[in-house]
Amino acid sequence: MSIKIAYLIDSISSDKAGTEKQLLEIIRRLNRDTFDPSLICLTSSPWLEQHELSCRHYELGYNGFIKTKFPGVVARLSRILRDERYNIMQTFFEDSIFVGFLGSLFISPRPTLLSSRRDMGLGKDDLWYHSFFKALLPLVNRGFEGIVANGSIVKEFVAKREKIDPKKIKVINNGISLPPEYIETPEIFNTIKTDIWIGITANLKPVKRIDLFLKGLAVFKERSSIDFHALILGEGTEDKTLRKMAQDFGLTQIVHFMGSVNNVYAYLKHLDIGVLCSDREGFSNAIMEYMACGLPVVATSVGGNIELVDESNGIVIPAGDGEVLGNALAILADHPELRKTKGMISLGLIKERYAWDRIIAEWESYYLSLVSEIT
Numbered sequence: 001m002s003i004k005i006a007y008l009i010d011s012i013s014s015d016k017a018g019t020e021k022q023l024l025e026i027i028r029r030l031n032r033d034t035f036d037p038s039l040i041c042l043t044s045s046p047w048l049e050q051h052e053l054s055c056r057h058y059e060l061g062y063n064g065f066i067k068t069k070f071p072g073v074v075a076r077l078s079r080i081l082r083d084e085r086y087n088i089m090q091t092f093f094e095d096s097i098f099v100g101f102l103g104s105l106f107i108s109p110r111p112t113l114l115s116s117r118r119d120m121g122l123g124k125d126d127l128w129y130h131s132f133f134k135a136l137l138p139l140v141n142r143g144f145e146g147i148v149a150n151g152s153i154v155k156e157f158v159a160k161r162e163k164i165d166p167k168k169i170k171v172i173n174n175g176i177s178l179p180p181e182y183i184e185t186p187e188i189f190n191t192i193k194t195d196i197w198i199g200i201t202a203n204l205k206p207v208k209r210i211d212l213f214l215k216g217l218a219v220f221k222e223r224s225s226i227d228f229h230a231l232i233l234g235e236g237t238e239d240k241t242l243r244k245m246a247q248d249f250g251l252t253q254i255v256h257f258m259g260s261v262n263n264v265y266a267y268l269k270h271l272d273i274g275v276l277c278s279d280r281e282g283f284s285n286a287i288m289e290y291m292a293c294g295l296p297v298v299a300t301s302v303g304g305n306i307e308l309v310d311e312s313n314g315i316v317i318p319a320g321d322g323e324v325l326g327n328a329l330a331i332l333a334d335h336p337e338l339r340k341t342k343g344m345i346s347l348g349l350i351k352e353r354y355a356w357d358r359i360i361a362e363w364e365s366y367y368l369s370l371v372s373e374i375t
Helices: 018-029 046-050 070-084 094-103 130-143 152-161 187-191 210-223 239-248 264-268 285-292 322-334 336-354 356-374
Strands: 003-009 035-041 056-059 088-092 112-117 146-149 169-171 196-201 228-233 255-259 273-276 297-300 314-317
Touching: 003 018, 003 070, 003 094, 003 356, 018 035, 018 285, 018 356, 035 070, 070 094, 088 094, 088 356, 094 112, 094 130, 112 152, 112 356, 146 152, 152 169, 196 210, 196 264, 196 285, 210 228, 210 239, 210 322, 228 264, 239 255, 264 285, 273 285, 273 322, 285 297, 285 336, 297 322, 314 322, 322 336, 336 356
Parallel strands: 003 035, 003 088, 035 056, 088 112, 112 146, 146 169, 196 228, 196 273, 228 255, 273 297, 297 314
Antiparallel strands: none
16 A cells, blocks of 8 residues: 655746755655655646646645635645545645644544755745744644754754754755756857856845856956856846846856756756855755756855855855855866866765665655654
């Protein structure tokens, strides 16, 4: 008999976003002889409407905690849990934690409850009622049998912030696939010839500090005679502001805003340096993708970045310092052998620690241990 797992998440808006991408890969890779996964989304999305999923899929019609439909959402989840008799329910993001907790309160038999923590806290753009979530989480967490963090730094942060015994928190890192040996080369690399390609993969929103990336490039341009171009792979609300900033820094002909791309590896394989200069991170998929392409990485010393990057495979810089970022780029640009050595170490770490075969085995082992504890 298969172990039935319900994954409860706010929605799936893209298969490229960090948490959503990881969840979809877990669902796809689980051994179907042992596990029977379902996806339950609080709300629908254009992406969900346009894509086939590799498991059963439910939507709850959620539109907020203070809406009149909220009791019906909780009742709908309770009905699904009761009918399907899941062994485990795992939640992602804050709204799903609370909906999942309430929806499972009066279910018998009740599924084992897990929740995931994948970042270093809520941002400034969160809904106002999320401030109540922070106060309630320590209480709600008592109803969960386990919490899974994607990095040791995230585990430490969550244990302190949510007043949880660290023994209750399991660390399972993000998984990643290596790029295929052959990918068609994007046209930009055929039309532009340069000494160095520098890139950043990130949503264009304030916390990712693409403004700092641009400032670092401007510093690098002033201090080096090396010919270079840079790619920004991502889209978001800061697009117009950042394009204006690139113009002000005199980088219009050097920095290329590529938007959201279908195959990020096609671009990363042609870079020489990968950058992530966020103010806050959990366990960065972007850094892992750089490493999987054999790149040296320049990253800010925030969150899980310091678990992935050190002096062996890149350069760690303080958050918010464009001058230091520019200097780090100059060091790597001036020393091709150093770039090669650090890049090889990056790739080796990915193969050793974060390949999907290893990570999915950790998930499956953890799920089996939870079920054996209650049977």
